[in-house]
Amino acid sequence: MNNPFNPSFRRIPTIFLNRGQLINEVVEELNNPNSPYKVSIVYGMRGVGKTTFLTEVGRKVKQAPDWLVVNLAMGSNLMATLVDDLYMKASSDLQKTFESIRGLSFSAVGLQLSADLSKPTLSTYQGILTNMFTKLREKGIKVLITLDEAKSNTELKNFVAYYQILNREDYPVALMMTGLPENISELQNEDVMTFLLRGKRIALSALNLSQIEISYNNVFKRSGFQVTEDTLSKMALMTMGYAYGFQLLGYLVWNVAQKSKTVDQDLLDEIKLEYLVELDQNAYTKIFSSLSLQDKKFVLAMAQSSQHRVSIKKIRERLNRPSNFVANYRRRLLDDQVIKSTNYGEVAFTLPFFKEYVLQQYRFEQGLE
Ligand SMILES: Nc1ncnc2c1ncn2[C@@H]1O[C@H](COP(=O)(O)OP(=O)(O)O)[C@@H](O)[C@H]1O
Ligand SMILES: [Mg+2]
Known part of the structure; x- marks a missing residue:
């Protein structure tokens, strides 16, 4: 028998553990047009199961006949891919409807642009998409767009700006993204992106x-x-x-x-x-490597304790910093899920053997000096 475990990223594992009712709840919520889950971000460190979660939600959602699920990935032209994927995922009935949109023609792989449109602009795609979503809405079809590992860049900014229009006009289009904590916090720096941050945040907890x-x-x-x-x-x-x-x-x-x-x-x-x-x-x-220098000092102070659960007081003493400074880094690391709070005033590492890893890194760095 083949090994049933699969420690590779971006594949639904054969042995899948449910996180309680979370997936079912999210899938159910998506059916409610006013759900806060309409725009949601699944966030957490590498390896906690974001991609798997997103894929599983998508798989469940598309079992319903009135849903289309389109998976987008960073690094491609998001708007163009969305046009193509909507067409490809559509039933043949729906494909005919899309083909009836004036001026649009599709081939087996998606949109065929006419010669005079060989360099389509953003607004070309916006126009096409709005036509397509209007047809979908008329037919009572809802769309879930998934975007794995969202990162702040121009491509995403344009996409989000367009998505905001759809959302404002109540098109039944939901957006679910995943992101690493450091990439999610970068979204704060862009006006357009803060729209995403107002959406529902889904933090993946540890498996039971x-x-x-x-x-x-x-x-x-x-x-x-x-x-x-x-x-x-x-x-x-x-x-x-x-x-x-x-x-x-x-x-x-x-x-x-x-x-x-x-x-x-x-x-x-x-x-x-x-x-x-x-x-x-x-x-x-x-x-x-995604941690800041101060974050690293904090985790090192934690790792140097002989205890599994370390009191904030001990960390503060070791760092020799004022309590609001330490509290700030504690909050950051809790947000990133690198640490978790155990009892009041106590924290512990979230990941197995991370303490050993931190100490080893420290020894390596000492060796260089
Ligand atoms: N619910 C789950 N049950 C069992 N294994 C899981 C589950 N979620 C993720 N995994 C496994 O954990 C690893 C990391 O998952 P992945 O979704 O790629 O994480 P992320 O996208 O957060 O980096 C993969 O090997 C995947 O098979
Ligand atoms: Mg992933």
Whole structure:
């Protein structure tokens, strides 16, 4: 049997854990024309499951016959892609309706521009889209536009400016984006983009540890592996609910335990190094490098504590900074989900073995000096 775990980004995993009712709630909300979810941003660090979430919402939404789902990606011409995708995703009935729009013709891959329009401008696409959305509205068809990893650039600015018009005129077009915390906070700096920030924010929390344990139990036991409850709960703890960690750990354990068909503490010890290396390379390096110098000092002060949960008081003493300064960085890191607050006045790292990673980075930097 093939390894059922898949620690790669941007693919719906075979083993998918539901985050409670969140997806169903969002899908239901989208059917309400005045829902705050009409414009929403799923945000969180790399590997928490944003793309998977967005894909799953899209998959569910498009099961209803009165919905079209169009997936856009940064780096392409958003307006042009939207025109093409609306056409491609439409039923043949609807395609005929689009073809009836005066002056428009489509080929198998989308819009065919006439020769005199070989250099279409923004307003060319706006005009075309508004015609298409008007037809869709007449037919009672709603559209969900998804945009993975939104970043502030001219392309997105133009798109958002146009989307705002659609929204103001009550076209049934919803927009759901994902974004890394640092890219979302950049949207604040652009007037047009602040419109997005007023939308609904969906912060993805950690996957549930007992759900992870149950899932590992089912997968490994069903495939004939020997594993004790104690080992299963250790595995769940090793992931700390981090979605990428869940797939990665499952994947590594599955591969290494192929011969013995036994998952025990020795095996976990054996794969731990590989687990850490992959976490570092594929996620932590990027997450850490997006932090500011002060953020890094804060997390280092946390990592240097012997405790898992660190009091803000201790961090303040170690940083030797006034309390409002420390509170500000605490807030920033909480927003970015790098840390979580445990008890009052206490914080802990969100990601598994992130403390070890931070300390290792620090040792490397010390070595250079
Ligand atoms: N709900 C989930 N259940 C199980 N695995 C998940 C879930 N969400 C994400 N994953 C896995 O976590 C990893 C990262 O997911 P992804 O959606 O690419 O994260 P992001 O877009 O936030 O960087 C992938 O390997 C994916 O299969
Ligand atoms: Mg992603």
